[in-house]
Amino acid sequence: MILVLRALGIGDLVTGVPALRALRRAFPERTLALAAPAALGPLVDLVGGIDALVPCDGLEARLLPKASWAVNLHGKGPRSHRLLRHNRPERLGAFACPEAAHVDGPEWTDDEHDVRRWCRLLEWYGVPTDPTDLALLPPPAPPRRGAAVVHPGAKEPGRRWAPRRFAAVARDLAARGFDVVITGSPAERPVAECVAGLARLPAGNVLAGRTDPAELAGTVAHARLVVSGDTGVGHLATAYRIPSVVLFGPVTPAHWGPPPDRSEHRALWRGPTVASIGVEEVLAAVDEVTCAAAA
Known part of the structure; x- marks a missing residue:
């Protein structure tokens, strides 16, 4: 073995x-x-x-x-x-x-x-590898298809963008006609509810704490867009090649980001402080990745 x-x-x-x-x-x-x-x-x-x-x-x-x-x-x-x-x-x-x-x-x-x-x-050790072999198998049917996934949580405090900024992004996406859902772990449900409340989203759009890892993967795999910090959801978007905007800080995307040659993913990095990234910059990146995916 x-x-x-x-x-x-x-x-x-x-x-x-x-x-x-x-x-x-x-x-x-x-x-x-x-x-x-x-x-x-x-x-x-x-x-x-x-x-x-x-x-x-x-x-x-x-x-x-x-x-x-x-x-x-x-x-x-x-x-x-x-x-x-x-x-x-x-x-x-x-x-x-x-x-x-x-x-x-x-x-x-x-x-x-x-x-x-x-x-x-x-x-x-003599084992040939393919670093581009990132795709996961198709996941089970998700709770929501075709959503814009906004994931405000992150394990480490330094990787968390402000909830009010995530809410501003979510509110803008909803105004564009996206079905915005807020994902997260059970421990992240309070911040997810805060983001949803600030964005004036229905309570049913908060999926945080309601999905196991495979259901979360399904939600991402069938999404139109993912916006997240440097956390697992961003990596799932890479695995399923879903348009994504991932906010990095303090760790550089050169260590954890999506492949730089993929136009459907955008890693934002402004140095060690994720707070240096602005809402308008995220929304501009959303335009870039959605246009690239539609091309």
């Missing part, structure tokens, strides 16, 4: 898809297991080729199954390395980390796109 560790969030799962697909192609007869949060199970099914999901929320677990090859797509170590070595796999594929007594593997670099990082790791 090949055991892959990526116990992170939706966006991290999506950026890891090319590496996961590369392992599947390289070892078609081997069982491929993914150690990831159980809540991502419905979304893991959309990756394709994953034989088993091993529930793993963070790096505290100690019950990972024994594998012939353990692959660290989680981080640079040392904790993630040690977790995978706990059950003594025959081989560990990971970035070099002397602190974890792992000198095999390439050197980690911070200045690298996340998709490319994990493909480079596998290539060092």
